[in-house]
Every structure is written in C-alpha cells, then in structure tokens.
Amino acid sequence: MNRLSLFLKASQNVLGINERNLSFTKRFNRGKSRLLADNKYKTYRLLRKNKIPVPKSYAILKKQSDLADFSFESIPSTFVVKPAFGLGGTGNLLIFSRSTKTGDWIGINGKRYTENELKSFCQAILENAFALDFAKKDDFVIIQERIKITKSFRAISYPKGIPDVRIVVYKKIPLMAMLRLPTKTSDGKANLHLGGIGVGIDLATGITTSAVHYDEPIEKHPDTGVNLSGFSIPMWKDILKIAQKSVDVLGLDFGAVDVVLDIDQGPMILELNARPGLSIQLANQEGLKGRINRVKGIKPRSLLHARKIGTSLFGGEIEDTVFDVTGMQVAGFIAMANFYGIDQKVAKRIKVKNDTGALYSSIDRDLADKLGFDKALSDFDELELNKTYHDRVEALQHKKQMAKLVKDHPEIIGLTVVKSGNGITIRPKVRIGIEMEGKRIEAIVNIADRSNMLYKGIIGRRTLRKNFLVDSNKIFNRYKD
C-alpha cells in the first residue's frame, strides 16, 4: 500500500474537533440531553434519582442573596466549589482543610482563603466568569464534598488533587477510557489541558497502558516518578457499570463520563460531558473514529451486553504488549490447550489449570493413552504405578528397581517421585507439545491418574516459566479460542 493512502486511511480513524462537533455532538445528542449534561446541578439531581452515586452537595447558591446568607462556617472544612456550567475544570476550587490558628481555609498548594475571598470567588461564578459560552442561563455555585482518594491511587498520583477515570461511551458501548492524574502544575485538577496526565486504559482489564502529559508521551509521573503503565485500577467493573448507566440515564448517545473513586463510597460520577475532549486518543494511542466504526450498527440488547462488546473488542492490548516485550503469552488460571503426543497424535481443546503452586506439569492417564503412550504405560501398570508410598525412601528404592524398565521404553524419559495430596507416588515423565493461547511449546509432563479430577491437565511452574504469564484477572471464556 502506498504510504500516502495509508496515512489518509489511518487519519480517518482519528476523531477531530470538526467531526466531533458536527457529527457526534449535535446529531447524536438531543439538545435537551446536552443542556442537561452541561448543567452539573441538574445532572446530579437526575443521577441521584436513578440511584447512581454522586458526591454530596453541601450547598447550591443560585442568587446573590443566597451567597449573602451562606456561611462557609456551616459546612465541613474540606469541600469543592464549582460553577454549575463550568467547562473543563476551570472555576473549580478545592479546599483541603482549615487552619486552626487563623481560621483561614487552605487550598491546594497551600494557598489560604478568608471567608471574604471564598465569597468573592463565588461572586465571580455568579457573574458567569467561568460559564460555557453557550449557556443561556445564569451560572450558579455548587459546593460539594471533596472526594477522599483511595489508597491505591495514592501510590500513583500526586497526593493533592483527585485522579479520575474518564470513559467515552457510544450508544451504551464503552469505547475508550483513560485515567486522569493531577500534577503539581495542574493545581490538583485532573483536566489534561490544565496540566493533568492522561493514561490510557485497557477496557477489558482496567490496567493502564500508555500516558501523555501536555500531548507528549511520558512513562513516569513527573512529580512522583512512578511508572504509569501497568497500574490496575480498583473496582474497574463497577466504574464501567455506573459510567454506562449514567450516560444512558441522561439520554446521551455519545458522551464522556468522569468517575472518581472515594475511599468510603466507591465509584461516583463527577461529571458528564456531551463534547468529550479528544486527548483520550493520545493517551490510548488509538483513534476514537476507528473504534466507533467497529461498533457501528451494533444494537446492544442491554447495558451488560454493551459492556461485553466494549470490553471484548477494545481490551487485550496489554497481553499483546506483554508478548511483544517479554515473548511470554498471558494465560488465565484456566485455559484451553491442545496436546501433541507421539506420531502427531493430537488431543484438542483440553481444559487445563495453570497452577503456579505446582512445580511439575501433569496430565491424566487417559489423555496420555490418547497421545500414544498407551503401550509403554501398560507395562508400567504391572509394576503398580498407582501405588502410594508412605515415605520417600521407600518410593526412591522402588524407583531404582524400575530404572531398567525405563530403558526399554524410549518414549518414557524418566520417573519422578511426586508428593501430592494423595501421598507419594512414582510417575513416568514424557515429552509432549502443548499449545495454549496460540503459543506452542515443548514440555516435560508426568502422568498421573486424574480421572476423578476436574482438570485433566495441570501446567506447573517448570512449564510456565519463560513461556507463559498467569494473569489472575483473565477470565476463562469457553467461546473464545
């Protein structure tokens, strides 16, 4: 393919401002829903009605007289002041605590505010200093509780300020997500254009991938020096769930949801946006338009169905990256595997357990028979292979006696004494091929009687090492593979 046409084709997968404004804001989102999303107060009210968690509001100040009557003394000493029609985090004021000496309120970066200064800030909001250009109504002040960030976020984020997760949802299907981390320069705000960091998220697992700061790719947090990729976001499924639900409740067909994680209350909706910013594409290093094209025409039956579509289509990048970097394939605890025995004898689609607690791999006797080891194994049967020993010395002696038999059967490469739940047994070892998650390897496994066991194969550490990484998040899917 010609380089220029490839470039043009690739650039069509990226969503630009023109297209977002013309095709994805006005055409998809009805005017009523858009206005609703712009007005934070109405958004919160509707979400609360639908039992979607949102931060508690301490006060709503709509008029000058409300402001005059209001006293900051009457609410807890930590809170957030924000305009109802604010755009992109401007006009938000975070108050962390209150000085016991002077009674001043302390904001991010240690800036102090007196009651009068706080009120003049609210005054500016009432005078539409921060309102969206097209908001027709007069702006008003929302004073709400400050989110207390969860411990796991503290490890990755600048300690002051609140990280949030932004999820873009298209017709109920989650399309793309990013973690937004505040920095010292962003004044504790998570908005990217104010200096926050955007970190791409793998939709299936909730694990972070690549990151951008001021539209430039970075690897480490500039303030904390923590690696930004590979971080697993807690309560990922719940976050996805309430994000989808809130977009649905508002009636938006294309929108972005900002979700915060509170240490006590779990995920909560912070904001909805009918005009999602486009930097999420940089954070994820992928175009939104390409993803939209892939789900175009799909009509999900339910929110669960939509979530499954989103996570299965737009997840799994982590595994590809892991394979690229380490050469190791990611497998779940339970996986489907194909076994290859003597003379190309194949046993396909066997459910196996990747057991990081076991050292050796082991397969069932029946399975070994199918793989062409039946003749050799029948000879071993006469020597009471299934016999269990009470102590190791006895087993080793017996093993020595059987050494001659091993020499007669070249397909048996040795015997091993294994201590398992049933006692100590002697097991023959064979060399077979195993194909799992699309990767084929040669492995030495021992043969045991597993007819009563759920899994006919156990893959132990010796086999997994340098070949597979076991991811506890990876869920077994019998339709896949």
Next chain:
Amino acid sequence: MILDNVNNLSNVLNVPVYAMVLLGIVPTIATIVSFGRHVLGFKSFSIYVPIITSIVFLDLGLVYGLVVASIVLFTTLITRRLLIKFRMHYFVRISFIYTIVCFLLFGVLVTLSFFSYGELLNFKPLFPVILLVTLVEEYFNSVVKDGENKVMLMFLETLGISTLSYFIISSAFFTSVILNNLWLLLLLFPINIALAGWEGLRFSELSRFKSVILNEMNAIEAEADTKKEKKK
C-alpha cells in the same frame, strides 16, 4: 452590460466605492478566518477579533497595526494582574482596563510626536485604533477562562490569521481581479457551504495526533499482513 470595473458599478448603483469595497472585504475576511479555524486549525479568539484586527491592519498598515494590537493585549494582561487583588465589580474592572489602555496609547502618541513622528500619525485615522481598543473585553474574558499562556498563544494565532487575510486582501490578485469583478465575491457562498460541512481533521490536528496516526498506520499494515498470511 458587463461590469468590469468597480467605478462603473458604483456609478450605476449610486453606492460609494469605499462602502462596496468594505462590504466585500468583511465577508472575505470572515471566510478566511473560518477556513483558518476549521481547516488549518488556528485557535483565534472569536471570529470578531480576527476580523477587526484584519480590517485595522488594512487601514493602519501591518507594522503599526501589530504594535497597537500588542500594546492593547499586554496592557490588558498586566492591568488585570495588578487589579486581581482588589475587590471590584466586573464592569468597573473592565472600564479600569479601558482607561489605562487609552491613557497608555495617548502616552505613546505624545512620545511619538515628541520625536517628530507626529506627521506620520496625522495620516493614520484614529478610528481603527479605537476598534482595536474595544477588543479589551474579549481579551479579558479569554484570560479569565483560559489563562495567560493560552491567551498569548491565541493572540499569536489571531495575528497570524489576520496577517494572512491582510496579505490576501492587499494582494494584486484581490485588488485587481476581485475588486474589478465583484460578482466573484458570490463564490463566498459555495466556499462557506463547503466549509460548513467540513469534517476532516484540521491541519493542526495532524501534528497533534501524529503519534496516534502513526500507530494506526502500523495497525492497518499489521492487519493487512496477517490477512495475507492467512490467505497463504
């Protein structure tokens, strides 16, 4: 009768040439600004600021226009900073800035005439300068919303798009061809209709999303390769 000359048209319609030219220039600049915004990706303030700035450039000349526009912007930024600590009403704040900007411009005029550049100023009508001064409020609101750094960037891009329209309007092509064939201005309608539905990436976005596009290119190539292998 074919009208190949503005003067002819002016005589026929009994409309002064100056009015016709100005009425032709404004929509042209507006279209250039729209093009700059949606195709090239200039982040100018509103459409009003670059139109005013371009017209002033045409009237004052490029250098003089740039100087006055910069004085207005920087005075606004500095005065806003100085006034930030004081509690006052929004309107008063703005009128304060207007006052300071005008006094400063007055000072500049006095200084220029002191160094006997006064003759030069006599030729320059003061009305376009006043037009530039009225932009104070636009600048002020933008600083409150976007911060000083972004406003500086937007100002530079506004100057860029205004300079572009200055060169287009004052070019030989425009003055000799378009103004002598005013019907050509009707082309602004199809151009605006085409721009109305323009959904492609802006030129500036190509560089912003360069890494994403490169990644997508790799993905498309990889996809094509795997398809080929499967066929084999």
